[in-house]
Amino acid sequence: MKRNWERKHIADICEKASSNIALNKLEGVDGDYPVYGASGFVQNVDFYQRDTEYIGIVKDGSGVGRVNTYPAYSSLLGTMQYILPKDGYLLSFVSYALKSLNLASFASGAAIPHIYFKDYSKCQISVPPLEEQSRIVAELDLLTGIIDKQNAQLKELDNLAQVIFYDMFGDPIENPKGWEVKNIGDIADVKIGPFGSLLHASDYVNGGHPVINPVHLKAGKIVAEDDFTVNDDMYAQMMSYVLHKNDIVFGRRGDIGRCALVTQEQDGYLCGTGSLFVRFNIQVQPLFSIATLMHKSITDFLLKKAKGATMLNINCGIVEEVPFILPPLALQQSFAEKIQSIEKQKETIRASIADTQKLLDYTMDKYFG
CATH class of the missing domain: 3.90.220.20 (DNA methylase specificity domains)
Incomplete structure (x- = not known):
C-alpha cells in the first residue's frame, strides 16, 4: 500500500x-x-x-x-x-x-x-489523503467523460438514422407518402417460439446452439449468450424454430416492440419460448424491414393490441395485423446504403469505447483492486 x-x-x-x-x-x-x-x-x-x-x-x-x-x-x-x-x-x-x-x-x-x-x-x-483523492477522481473523470461523449455520438447517429427513415418514407402507420401497404400476415409467415413444455430451463447447456429470448434482443440486434444454448439432440427436436438470415425476431412479452434482425452469422439460431419471428415471403430490403418494424408508431400499434393485465404480450395474430409499407425496392436499397454507412461509423466508435473502457478498468483496478 x-x-x-x-x-x-x-x-x-x-x-x-x-x-x-x-x-x-x-x-x-x-x-x-x-x-x-x-x-x-x-x-x-x-x-x-x-x-x-x-x-x-x-x-x-x-x-x-x-x-x-x-x-x-x-x-x-x-x-x-x-x-x-x-x-x-x-x-x-x-x-x-x-x-x-x-x-x-x-x-x-x-x-x-x-x-x-x-x-x-x-x-x-x-x-489516500484528500489531495490524492482529488487527483484520482480527475483521472477517472477524464476517462469516463470520453466514454460519455462517445456514447452520445452513438445516440446522435441513431437519431440520424431515424431522421433519414422519416425523410425518405414518412411515418409507417400514417403513411403520408401514400406507399402501397400490406398487413404482415399477407407478405410474411409469423411463427411463435416453442412452448415451455418443449423447452425447459434444465435443457439449457453452455456452448451449444444459441436460443434467442427477448433478453437477447438489443437495439435491433441479436446478442446471444453461451448459457442460453441447447445440445444437438434438443436442437434436432426444435428444427421448426430455426431462424434464418433476414428473419426478424420479436419479444412477445414484457418490453413490447423489442425486435432484431437475424444476420448471416446468426443463421441457424433458435427462436426461444418468449419470442416469435417474422419471415417475409416477398422481396424486402432487410435493413429497411427492421427499421420499419422498430419505428415508434409500429411499437405503439403493438402496444394498443397487446394482451394481458399483469404483463403485456403479443401473439402471431397481432403481429400479422401490423401494416407494412412497401416503397420501391430501389428506394429501400438507397436507405440501406445510408444505414450501412452509419453502422460503419458506429463500429469505429464502439471499438474506441471498448479501448477506453479497458483503460478505465485498468485504472480502477490500480486504485481499488
Missing part, C-alpha cells in the same frame, strides 16, 4: 440514508425538483431530498447495485438508497470506490434481487 494510504471499511467513509420517495406519492405532483429511479429521471416534484450532491444506488429489482451521482435538490424513489460520504472523503472518490465493488454481487433474493448496506459496508478499500 502506498505511503499515507489507509485501509478503510465502506462504513468508515460513508453512511446510508433512507428517506426515499414511494411511487404513489408522485401521483398528481409537479414542481421544480427532479426525482430519479433505477432507470433515470422520473418526474419533477415540489419537494427535494438534499441540498448537496449525493450517491444513489439501485437497491432492488432491475439494475440492482448500479451506482450513480445525483444533483442537489433532487430525490430518489424507494427502489434506491442514497449514500453520504463522511468528512474528509470526496463524493466522486467514494462513488468510484462503490462502483469498484460490483455491488450486484451482494444481491440476494430469488424473485426480486436486493442488496443491503450492512453487507457491502464491511468491504475494505485503500483510501
